[in-house]
Amino acid sequence: MMHQQFQDCIDACNACADACDNCAAACLQEGHASEMARCIALNMDCAQVCRLSAALMARGSQFAAALCRVCADICRACAEECGKHSMDHCQRCAEACRRCADACARMAAA
Template structure:
């Protein structure tokens, strides 16, 4: 079953790493207060992406439900990151959108 999930697992792990980078980069921006929601969603998105990847790797019966939640959080993170002009936010928004799509395909 793990192989059936491989592309989604990879998308989730890529998204988690990108969100981590975005959060760390946001903390270095001059106006950190303006980046507060972005950082919060980056951290939540990275966490749910790692958990979804783990559940898929384990072949959990709950993988599809977790992927649905992961897609919702990825979409929220993408929307927030898209509000900012920083390159790390733009890259994160795109990666989150791709991950949300991959997760939604898993739930179909």
């Protein structure tokens, strides 16, 4: 399977997208959404770009590396923001974003 080499990065993207979507919804519902506005906005971007990066890698697209480069930048920004907040969903999301940023940066450089 020619795209199996991408599997680690695909898994990291899927896990990060799930964590970001979960974090966005939790941040909205906990009564202090205004303070979490930047976190929610980054979660939305990060989740969508991660899911599309996974799709392009799974298809072996020639543009997968270019999208992963952008994805790594978004993941890093989201990790930095989520990492500031003590809620479990934010801390889990920050960790998933850091793993995904690393995996995408490696993909983009390959």
